[in-house]
Amino acid sequence: MPSVNLRTVTSSQLYASRKIEVQMVAQLLIRTDSVGLRTQRIKGDRLRMPGDWNGDWDTVRGQWNSVHDDVERGRPSHDERAARGWLRLGRSTPVLFTGVAGSGKTMLNNALMRPNRIDAADSSRSKDIEKQRTVFGSGRKRIQASVVVIPGQMYSPERGSGLAATLTGKASPTGIIHVVCWGHNRIWSPGSETDIGDALRSEDPSFNPDSELARERMREFHLVSELAEFREICGLIEDGAAKRLSWMIVAVCQCDLYWNRIEQARDYYIPRETRTDNQFCKRLRDLTKERTSIRIAVLPMSSRRISYRPLREMPMQRPTLDDVQIGILRNRFSSTLRDFLG
Amino acid sequence: MMDDTSMEKIDSGDAFERILSQSEKRLDEVHEWRSRLGIARRAQVAAGSVALVAVAVALLGPNRSSSGQGTWIALALLTAAAALGVSFAIQVRRVNPLGRQVAIKERAVLNDVNRLRELFIYISQRENWGDERIRNTKSRLSKFSIGSGAIG
Numbered sequence: 001m002p003s004v005n006l007r008t009v010t011s012s013q014l015y016a017s018r019k020i021e022v023q024m025v026a027q028l029l030i031r032t033d034s035v036g037l038r039t040q041r042i043k044g045d046r047l048r049m050p051g052d053w054n055g056d057w058d059t060v061r062g063q064w065n066s067v068h069d070d071v072e073r074g075r076p077s078h079d080e081r082a083a084r085g086w087l088r089l090g091r092s093t094p095v096l097f098t099g100v101a102g103s104g105k106t107m108l109n110n111a112l113m114r115p116n117r118i119d120a121a122d123s124s125r126s127k128d129i130e131k132q133r134t135v136f137g138s139g140r141k142r143i144q145a146s147v148v149v150i151p152g153q154m155y156s157p158e159r160g161s162g163l164a165a166t167l168t169g170k171a172s173p174t175g176i177i178h179v180v181c182w183g184h185n186r187i188w189s190p191g192s193e194t195d196i197g198d199a200l201r202s203e204d205p206s207f208n209p210d211s212e213l214a215r216e217r218m219r220e221f222h223l224v225s226e227l228a229e230f231r232e233i234c235g236l237i238e239d240g241a242a243k244r245l246s247w248m249i250v251a252v253c254q255c256d257l258y259w260n261r262i263e264q265a266r267d268y269y270i271p272r273e274t275r276t277d278n279q280f281c282k283r284l285r286d287l288t289k290e291r292t293s294i295r296i297a298v299l300p301m302s303s304r305r306i307s308y309r310p311l312r313e314m315p316m317q318r319p320t321l322d323d324v325q326i327g328i329l330r331n332r333f334s335s336t337l338r339d340f341l342g
Numbered sequence: 343m344m345d346d347t348s349m350e351k352i353d354s355g356d357a358f359e360r361i362l363s364q365s366e367k368r369l370d371e372v373h374e375w376r377s378r379l380g381i382a383r384r385a386q387v388a389a390g391s392v393a394l395v396a397v398a399v400a401l402l403g404p405n406r407s408s409s410g411q412g413t414w415i416a417l418a419l420l421t422a423a424a425a426l427g428v429s430f431a432i433q434v435r436r437v438n439p440l441g442r443q444v445a446i447k448e449r450a451v452l453n454d455v456n457r458l459r460e461l462f463i464y465i466s467q468r469e470n471w472g473d474e475r476i477r478n479t480k481s482r483l484s485k486f487s488i489g490s491g492a493i494g
Contacts, residue, residue: 153456156483156490157485158487189456191456192460195351196460202351225463
């Protein structure tokens with residue numbers, strides 16, 4: 001009879017409110033296992049219960065850490081290529097790019113399409129949905145995808161109709177690449193920069209644009225919108241949209257701007273069994289309860305080296321990774337994407 | 343070209359509401375001007391058609407005596423020239439100014455609404471807006487395009 005660490009099961013956050021019930025179910029599962037029925041075991045001797053998500057957050061975290069280690073070592077991974085315009089006759093997998101405005105969806109899509117171009121041109125605000133057919137991978141491993149990038153401007157007809165048509169239509173996506181950037185969003189309109197500065201000053205008259213505190217305040221400002229957008233997407237999925245959805249990659253972009261705090265970003269986006277979830281992790285965890293078979297990856301990514309200024313009046317932030325390290329990030333991201341697509 | 347974007351700060355829910363209401367009024371104006379533009383363009387099409395018919399009549403008109411035919415052709419060509427003149431006048435006096443006004447107004451409205459979109463979540467959370475107000479505001483904002491051209 002397999003041994004089960006009941007203490008771990010009962011302390012699991014997922015079942016915190018149902019300790020006794022879980023103990024009983026765990027014992028029942030041990031018995032049923034001995035007569036041939038299947039039970040599954042995930043890291044830390046925690047039993048996976050019927051109706052649980054198929055994955056586990058330690059694996060998601062491990063994948064992130066592995067990318068982090070590669071970048072730190074500066075060890076280039078094997079080359080991943082994507083070519084545009086090949087295999088046009090084959091079956092293509094629908095992939096959707098979502099994310100709040102200025103998070104870098106178009107840049108990421110461009111980076112994945114042209115993996116050998118670190119110096120890709122700058123992008124501008126997407127004014128409508130962008131559709132493309134792309135081939136990811138190389139040689140026999142090439143996989144064709146129909147990519148749709150949804151504009152991030154919330155509460156706009158372009159975004160609303162784009163999401164409705166893509167998530168509920170015949171070409172409903174099998175995968176979503178959700179782009180976030182830990183509050184390092186680009187603000188497209190100079191007028192909005194002034195407004196945001198004014199709004200933050202009205203809240204705190206001592207707001208000093210040169211201070212570290214002001215930069216943190218700006219990051220929080222963007223995180224609020226990012227969370228609202230992620231909630232909207234998850235809400236749509238939970239309401240029955242994207243029925244064919246089988247995977248989601250959360251691309252934590254522009255990480256070259258905050259590589260010295262990358263662990264904090266990881267902890268913000270990846271839930272942990274032993275800690276109370278923040279709002280983003282809570283939403284992500286809820287999604288896995290709704291879609292138990294979904295595969296999830298949360299990866300650091302940087303499409304290209306780019307300097308960043310949160311507001312015009314604030315000091316410029318410079319990228320802290322070099323081109324080789326960005327190449328590693330891009331290769332690892334492409335590799336995971338190809339794995340999910342295959 | 344002068345931009346008509348609102349210079350008012352959006353630092354509170356009241357300011358947000360004011361600019362959104364102004365944008366809605368200006369959106370109505372844009373629709374009104376677009377409809378006038380449509381009428382002017384239809385008038386141009388009508389004048390152009392008259393000019394074409396007049397030229398066709400001059401070329402294919404009834405075969406009369408040489409002097410009568412000359413008058414007929416002259417009349418037809420005069421009519422065609424007048425129709426083209428009317429079409430040109432509509433273009434200069436009506437279509438061009440209205441088109442410019444629509445473009446300026448439209449850009450200003452979209453700039454303002456994009457500013458509102460950036461601040462909506464922040465202000466609604468800071469001031470603890472109720473669900474009804476949030477839903478209503480989302481629906482109002484959704485009537486404006488991001489900025490690709492035709493709005494509403």
